[in-house]
Amino acid sequence: MSDTQKFVAAATVTVDALTHDIWAVWVDVNAWKNWNPGIDTVRMNGNFKQGTTISLTPSGGEQLEVVITEVAQGEYFTDETHLPFGVIRNHHRMEKVGDRVQITHEVVAEIGEEHVALFAKAIWPALQGDTSVGVLNIADLVGND
């Protein structure tokens, strides 16, 4: 891993919502566009479980294959995309905080040294921005506030 550089961004929102409602929004992959502004088209190829692939076209980009790598129903899931310049992992988790629920989306990109400059300039700002906007959009969809 010495020849890669890690980019990490996370956004958290605490909302008056039910965990199963948040989960229902997460697992409806074909409707991720409802809350993630960085997606042009998306389609899940099977059930929402570990190993299932997702065909996703980011806004202004080419279609990618995303793999669901971890699933704990009602708690968290992770997806992973392997790209020529590195790997991007999205960790989505929720946690009860009193009567409310904390929703976190963390994106971790491991980028090859030779691609770092271009990634930092051309891709990372949008990924960071979409992460923040995404959790706020989910909170807006599921919240009772």
Add this chain to the structure above:
Amino acid sequence: MTVVTPTDLTVGDPYPNKCYLPFILYPPGMHRVPDGSEWLHSHIDLEQQGSDFTLYIGIPFCRTRCKSCPYFASLLSENDPKGREEQYVDALVKDILRWGSTRKFSTGLLRNIYIGGGTGSILKTHNLRRIVDTVFATFQVADDYEFTLEGNARDYDDEKIDYIVSSKINRLSLGVQSFQPEILGVIGSPHAAEDSARVIRAFQSRGFHNIQLDLMFNMPGHTLDIWRRDLETLAGLDIPHFTIYLYRIHKETIQNKLILKGKVERPKDPESPMVKAMYREAIEIAESLGYSMYMVDHFCKPGYENMYNHWNWKVYVDTLAVGPGSYSYFDGYRFGTETDVEKYVRLAQEDKPLISTVTEELSPRVQRERYIIFALLYYEIEYSFYESKFGTSFLEDFADEIGRLVRKGLVEVLDDRMKLTKLGLVWHTNVILEFFNPAFWGDAESLNEPNWSLNGVMVEVGAHARSHWLGEDDVTFYPPIPDAEATEAGDV
């Protein structure tokens, strides 16, 4: 209010508002009890000789909660690091054994068993086996028993299918909803479109054919064209029983929020031409394939009626329900087990039942009303059976109600039975509301009591004044309910 006279029959409706209920529970009003164990022992004679009964076993878990599901469900992670499934099944087995240790249930004859939920099929194979073995080791089970496992095609792998085929489970019920991926995603079903057909064929190839599936119509984005494709797929699967349910948006669900925010298309009005066509075509296709609609929205080939419903609603035996979110009925009481899975487990470890809400003791009159309300799901009341059950005459007990229904053209009074007319079938839910006890109308207080599954929906119906659904006793016909979406005909 404008009164439409009987001469205007073709333009008049029998009631001012049409009621839609996905499921019926009666009586709806229940109140909480602080100590369920104490209540049980002071109200029910558990040492009496047993009689015929059915057993409902609730599995409170789902992998995801469908977006407009009104039922209680707790999300269960596949990796289940805290062992919640094992703890729950341990508790369930203890609870079954505790009920089975009473004279009432050890000497009674268990007619029918139903594992529902939540998602019954979500359990690991060894836990299903523990439950099945416990039931047969604990109760006297009728030779012609039926044992249904309800669930979702997502949960079935070869190991589970092989076990079920070789087990005492002899009927499968699958919540299919639709065979179209775009619809399943919108309603939040946990399974992929191809799962249902795959699992049905896997069972059939092993010689297991007694399969029911549930379809829904008028889901968001559902068109007549998509519905026809669902019915065509159904026809190709050669299963002996299916049901159709009108999709409903329940208020406190994520689907309602998504619709209000414009993210999901609102389903069509149930009275719209498209929805009426969906229902009509389902019946036509079913009949052309040799199914009969033997009870409201339930279709089967000869000999494949749902016997769990039959025993509970037509023969009207006791129901013992175990597990969080379930409701029992016996000895003149309905009582419910709340939805707190951890509390259920804790009390089971202490060898105590979790009984959370109860009705008052049902008067003989209310018990008869309850029978009629359920039996009318089968369109008719047989006088002789009613009399054998209650010792009184149906025509005398409910003369006023029957008179109103006859006047509105909703029932026919024949020599041996009262039968719904075609119009009565269209207004079926309002017809059964005619048999609600007058004391149960306008019961807004029960809205503040704990309700789960569809009891809350029933309580909402009863919170209205009787006249909201049924109008005034001296008015026979009302102006037709406006066809709010007549303009949607172009969408069909």
